[in-house]
Amino acid sequence: MVVAFVVHRFIVSPRQQNKRNGSRIQGFMIGYGFIIPFLLLYPLALLDALGLKNITLMVCICGALPNLLLLRVVEAMHDTLPSFATESRGNLVLYYAGTLQVLMDEETGRPVPLTTSIFVTKAMRFLYIFLQTGFLFSLLIPCEYHIAPQRQIGSFLDLFYWGNLFNAYMVALLTSSILDGGASGLGILTSICTGMAMQSFSDFPMSRSSSPSDFWGNRWDRPVASGLKRGAFVPMRKCGLSRHASAILTFLVSGLIHEYMLFLMTKRQGTIGFRSSSSSSSNNSNNVTPEAYAPNYGNQIFFFLWNGVVLLLERALEGSPIIQWTSKHLPQPLKTALVLLTVLPVAHLFTDEYIRSSFYGDTAFAFPLISLHRLEGPSS
Known part of the structure; x- marks a missing residue:
């Protein structure tokens, strides 16, 4: 949910309001420079914090869901989100969640x-x-x-x-x-x-x-x-x-x-x-x-x-x-x-x-x- 708010605030919304190339570059910098590295690194910290013993929970919570979210962040940066997700911030949150x-x-x-x-x-x-x-x-x-x-x-x-x-x-x-x-x-x-x-x-x-x-x-x-x-x-x-x-x-x-x-x-x-x-x-x-x-x-x-x-x-x-x-x-x-x-x-x-x-x-x-x-x- 937090990622959806950040993506909407700094990537989706600026692109909708300003179609110039600058907003796209800003989206790439925030997405590839901050959000995606965070999605790759935070599961490691989460595993240490939770001390999970079940491999299935580890794969789902720290592997599958963050990586699916990562792909959806790339969609936002490259303007390939489904139209439903771009209509409102709430729809984007639902799509990401x-x-x-x-x-x-x-x-x-x-x-x-x-x-x-x-x-x-x-x-x-x-x-x-x-x-x-x-x-x-x-x-x-x-x-x-x-x-x-x-x-x-x-x-x-x-x-x-x-x-x-x-x-x-x-x-x-x-x-x-x-x-x-x-x-x-x-x-x-x-x-x-x-x-x-x-x-x-x-x-x-x-x-x-x-x-x-x-x-x-x-x-x-x-x-x-x-x-x-x-x-x-x-x-x-x-x-x-x-x-x-x-x-x-x-x-x-x-x-x-x-x-x-x-x-x-x-x-x-x-x-x-x-x-x-x-x-x-x-x-x-x-x-x-x-x-x-x-x-x-x-x-x-x-x-x-x-x-x-x-x-x-x-x-x-x-x-x-x-x-x-x-x-x-x-x-x-x-x-x-x-x-x-x-x-x-x-x-x-x-x-x-x-x-x-x-x-x-x-x-x-x-x-x-x-x-x-x-x-x-x-x-x-």
Whole structure:
């Protein structure tokens, strides 16, 4: 909220009142010189002050939210904010304070009010995701997030080993459920407080994506996708970079943001949560302690650059006969499977860090779990 007031006072309002270049330079100086460094540094001080022990809280409070806010500050500096956010200071505060964006009526361009029907739909979706996430945790925790046989990556073909792909799919599905559930819950609270409906966090990326660009641009993590588009891609285009260069650099920005969040995880204090059903055993060689976690820096960047290259290849080949035939005749489930095959082979580069840091294990405490125990017969 404080950041929104500062941005409106020193960046948005001067630009609206004075279109000369001086106000833009002032905005860049305040944004890049003060606000963005503050958003990158204050989470470190906040972690020390709060002494957080839960990785999930650390990532959400000190990683995801400040970085989403950072992108929205860049939007203000480069005049790429959504029109709703520029209409008043209150709207800008709402835009900056909410993880999800306000749902806008396509005909009127005005916010959609929260109705009983919308509330019930959102609440039922949240409940479904909540139970689904608990079920996925119940499946994955006992087997250390590897349900299928796992093959060590020793060659390019190993990336496409069926067991690796299946395990990557299950962890990706879990990740999608965690993010969607958390954001949906915050969205419901925001709607209750403001009386406005919020956009959905995601749109079934693991089951309905029709192309890599559809997966990343329309379905997976919509707040970050829109933040990267308006806070990275469009500003680069306005600065004269080509579409291809802007796209790759946008994925690089996403990779850097996630590398920063790995760095925040190393600041964890206290004892670790559980990763598996046997994590309480002192003899478990897979147990991870906060002191032992050392990120493999660079993997997040590689993961996002890989997907950036995939999107460039999609755009380069979109006019080819095979792509045209596929988009028109292939059933939707097969389209989605092909899309996921562009992501899952390297998905372990992303998710393994969150497994090792116990992000998933700490998140599991918030969900109901099913624990299966073998029944022992009476002893003789």
